[in-house]
Amino acid sequence: MKLFSGSAHPELAAKIARYLGIEIGQMERRRFSDGEYWVKYQENIRGKDVFLLQPTHPPGDHLLELLIMIDAARRSSAARITAVIPYFGYARQDRKDQPRVAITASLIAKLLQAACAERILTMDLHTAQIQGFFDVPVDHLYSSYIFTKHFRSLGGDKLVVVSPDVGGIPLARAYAQRLGGGLAFIDKRRQGHNVAEVMHLIGEVKGKDILIVDDMVDTAGTICKCIEKLRKNGCEKIHIACTHPILSGDAIANLSKVAFEEFVVSDTVPLHQKAVDSGMFTVISVAEVFGEAIRRIHYGESLSVLFI
Numbered sequence: 001m002k003l004f005s006g007s008a009h010p011e012l013a014a015k016i017a018r019y020l021g022i023e024i025g026q027m028e029r030r031r032f033s034d035g036e037y038w039v040k041y042q043e044n045i046r047g048k049d050v051f052l053l054q055p056t057h058p059p060g061d062h063l064l065e066l067l068i069m070i071d072a073a074r075r076s077s078a079a080r081i082t083a084v085i086p087y088f089g090y091a092r093q094d095r096k097d098q099p100r101v102a103i104t105a106s107l108i109a110k111l112l113q114a115a116c117a118e119r120i121l122t123m124d125l126h127t128a129q130i131q132g133f134f135d136v137p138v139d140h141l142y143s144s145y146i147f148t149k150h151f152r153s154l155g156g157d158k159l160v161v162v163s164p165d166v167g168g169i170p171l172a173r174a175y176a177q178r179l180g181g182g183l184a185f186i187d188k189r190r191q192g193h194n195v196a197e198v199m200h201l202i203g204e205v206k207g208k209d210i211l212i213v214d215d216m217v218d219t220a221g222t223i224c225k226c227i228e229k230l231r232k233n234g235c236e237k238i239h240i241a242c243t244h245p246i247l248s249g250d251a252i253a254n255l256s257k258v259a260f261e262e263f264v265v266s267d268t269v270p271l272h273q274k275a276v277d278s279g280m281f282t283v284i285s286v287a288e289v290f291g292e293a294i295r296r297i298h299y300g301e302s303l304s305v306l307f308i
Contacts, residue, residue, distance in 0.1 A: 001298045002045055002078075006054035006069055008062040009270050012086065012287060013053045019291030025050075029065070037065050039072045049298050050078040051121075053290075056089035056108070057246060057269045063089060063108065070115040082297060083117040086268035086286060087216075087244045091126035109133035121293055123268055123286060124215045124243040127167060139303055143243040143266050144171070144213075145289055148178040150264060150282075151211060154239065155179035160208040164188065164226040168214055175213050175241075182208070186226050206234035216244035217265075220251040227258045237261045244268050247275050255280060 004025040005013030017024045026042035050073050054066040066083060073081045090104035105126075112120065113136060120134060123141040131138040159181030163172035165188045176183045184203020210230055217223055227238055238260040245265040252274055255263070264282045265271070275281060289306055296303050 002048045003051045003053065004069065006052070006062065006065045008054050008057065011270060012267055015285055015287030016053065016291045016294065019287055020295060037068050039068050041072060041076055045073060046077040047079045049080050051082045051084050051294050053084040055087040055269050056085055057087050067111060067115045070117050074116040080118050081116060082119040082121055083112055084290065084294065085120060085122045086290065088122045088125055091130055094127050094130055105130045106133040119297065121297065126215055139293060139297065141289055141293055141306060142174065143286065144174050144178060145306055146284055146286060147241045147264060148175060150284055151179060151239065151241065154209060154211060155181060158209050160184050160203065160205050160210055162210055162212045162226065162230065164212060164214055164222045171215060172213050175211065186229060188222065201229050201233055205230055208235055209237045210235045210239065212238065212240045214242050216246055217242045217251065218246045219249045220254040224254050224258050227260060240264065245271055245275065245281065247272065252278050
């Protein structure tokens with residue numbers, strides 16, 4: 001087993017390596033003057049089971065670096081190449097919802113396979129159906145495995161788990177089942193990119209403690225409108241759980257305008273300094289679940305225990 005890290009999130013790779021009791025593989029990365037990537041493995045990986053960790057959050061260089069890492073591993077005669085992508089970028093464009101647009105989730109899947117990734121390990125895809133764009137095995141992990149442990153004290157009749165849109169209902173239902181709470185969701189209409197308008201709240205939240213769950217938070221516009229709608233309908237405490245804290249644009253400023261008890265995120269992508277300085281976020285590491293998944297993949301064991 002060999003674990004290598006790209007430049008996108010070496011901190012997470014280090015935590016996973018500690019869990020596995022191994023060292024991160026040695027790899028040299030350089031850029032030419034024009035920014036072009038150059039990658040070289042500094043140790044023999046012929047016949048090895050190679051895991052390459054790289055979330056593909058912006059900028060697009062992270063994805064390009066991963067593709068080059070995969071190609072270099074293939075040309076170095078690795079026995080198997082698994083792309084470990086804690087956050088799978090470009091997943092929001094997963095269908096043609098209007099004329100003359102791309103389906104980038106399918107495009108990225110084809111690029112990874114063209115580079116010869118033989119297995120994909122990821123967490124909380126924007127929609128689970130994205131797995132169908134791949135013709136190689138996809139192991140899809142869920143942050144609910146670790147988040148529900150953190151929120152266990154909230155469980156019970158007073159808790160309602162809320163999805164901020166219809167697409168997130170399966171994720172919210174999983175939390176509700178684990179925590180023994182109720183379920184509600186927001187019927188949302190988008191007016192443009194990163195612009196959401198909350199239309200209807202489906203479910204009873206008056207006098208309830210709320211747990212909003214989502215796969216990602218970008219500008220936080222959806223989350224903020226969701227909180228405003230819930231407050232108007234008489235909820236009490238509001239907790240938020242989000243797997244991928246992208247937090248671009250005015251996200252921090254937007255969140256500072258609404259009240260909530262706790263905002264829990266994972267470390268699938270690194271939390272940028274402005275978010276750290278805000279003190280708004282509690283970070284729970286996914287290193288253990290990814291480390292255990294990597295160990296089980298390497299030894300050919302079932303991953304189903306990680307979904308319970």
